[in-house]
Amino acid sequence: MNLSGKRVLLTGGTAGIGRATALELARRGAAVTVCGRVQREPMPGIAFIRCDLREESERIALAGKVIGEGGIDVLINNAGTQEPMDFAGPVAWEVMRAEIEVNLLAPFHLTALLLPSLSGRGETAIVNVTSALAFAPKASAPVYCAAKAALRAFTLSLRGRLEGGSVHLVEVVPPLVETGMTRGRSGRKTSPERVARAIADGLEFRKNEILVGKARLLWAIHRLSPGLAAGLMKNA
Numbered sequence: 001m002n003l004s005g006k007r008v009l010l011t012g013g014t015a016g017i018g019r020a021t022a023l024e025l026a027r028r029g030a031a032v033t034v035c036g037r038v039q040r041e042p043m044p045g046i047a048f049i050r051c052d053l054r055e056e057s058e059r060i061a062l063a064g065k066v067i068g069e070g071g072i073d074v075l076i077n078n079a080g081t082q083e084p085m086d087f088a089g090p091v092a093w094e095v096m097r098a099e100i101e102v103n104l105l106a107p108f109h110l111t112a113l114l115l116p117s118l119s120g121r122g123e124t125a126i127v128n129v130t131s132a133l134a135f136a137p138k139a140s141a142p143v144y145c146a147a148k149a150a151l152r153a154f155t156l157s158l159r160g161r162l163e164g165g166s167v168h169l170v171e172v173v174p175p176l177v178e179t180g181m182t183r184g185r186s187g188r189k190t191s192p193e194r195v196a197r198a199i200a201d202g203l204e205f206r207k208n209e210i211l212v213g214k215a216r217l218l219w220a221i222h223r224l225s226p227g228l229a230a231g232l233m234k235n236a
Contacts (some may be wrong), residue, residue: 001124001168001203004029007072009062009114009150009157011106015042017129017177020192021047021078028221033060033072035077053106054077054098063113071117072197074203076127077107082144095141095228103147108154118167125168125203128155132175132215135222159208168206172199175214178235190214 008025012018013034022032026045033041035051042048047195051062065074081102085091107128118124134152137145152171159169176190190213202210211219 001126001206003200003204006074007070008032008073008074008076009066010034010076010078011037011051011110012039013046014048017192017195018076018078018198019153021034021076021199024193024196028200028204030074032232033066045235054101056109056234057107059106060113063110067114069119072114073118073123074125074127075110075114075118075122076129076199078127078129078212079106080131080144081101082141084140085143085186086140087142089176099143104150105204107151108130111158115167120166124166124169125170126158127170127199127203128152129172129174130155132173132218133233133236134173135226136218137236138231138233140235168208170208170210172198172202172204172210173215173219174212175218188214 005037008021010032013022014036020032022034022043023046024187026032031048032049035049037050038054039050049062049065051058053059079102081099083095083099085096089199101142111126116128118126128151130152131143131148132159133141134148137149155169155171162169172195174195176189177195178191195212198210198212218229218233221232
């Protein structure tokens with residue numbers, strides 16, 4: 001895919017992996033729009049749409065706005081949130097629901113809303129950012145891990161459904177990344193810029209799956225021994 005001139009909608013694009021990816025795609029000539037609840041810091045040349053992805057009505061409004069302004073060529077479902085949850089005690093449903101809305105239902109919903117407008121536009125793509133925790137979950141974030149595993153399955157299934165068409169389905173599998181969400185966690189972290197470059201390269205070379213850094217090693221271990229991979233990540 002030639003990214004120059006491609007119109008991209010990137011969710012959760014105001015910080016972390018999203019912000020780095022928006023800047024990288026813009027550097028390669030794409031016309032990028034990001035969405036988020038707040039615009040922390042303006043990015044020159046990158047459009048911003050305020051949207052709370054937890055709300056169905058706001059997702060519908062977001063899709064309507066980008067379609068009304070000429071549509072997009074690439075949808076990147078990047079927004080994510082993770083809260084530690086200990087099911088040994090009470091867990092607030094609202095906390096669980098918010099995590100499921102952002103990590104799972106928003107990508108499902110935006111894909112359903114925007115896929116018809118992507119079809120028939122030439123070379124287009126839907127990119128879903130999952131996690132290495134999708135196949136090797138950790139004990140402290142069961143809802144997050146389950147949502148990312150479901151998003152991975154959704155990507156694989158939809159890719160099979162759309163095989164041979166113009167819409168390319170891409171899964172991005174990052175390792176632990178230095179973002180606000182991972183602040184305070186131990187372990188060696190990958191930079192958001194490294195993930196951003198991998199996403200841009202993967203789109204240009206039409207990859208189906210983009211495994212970044214240690215996620216590639218963990219996937220190799222998982223294929224050889226799922227139990228070993230699970231054990232390594234259980235208390236990560």
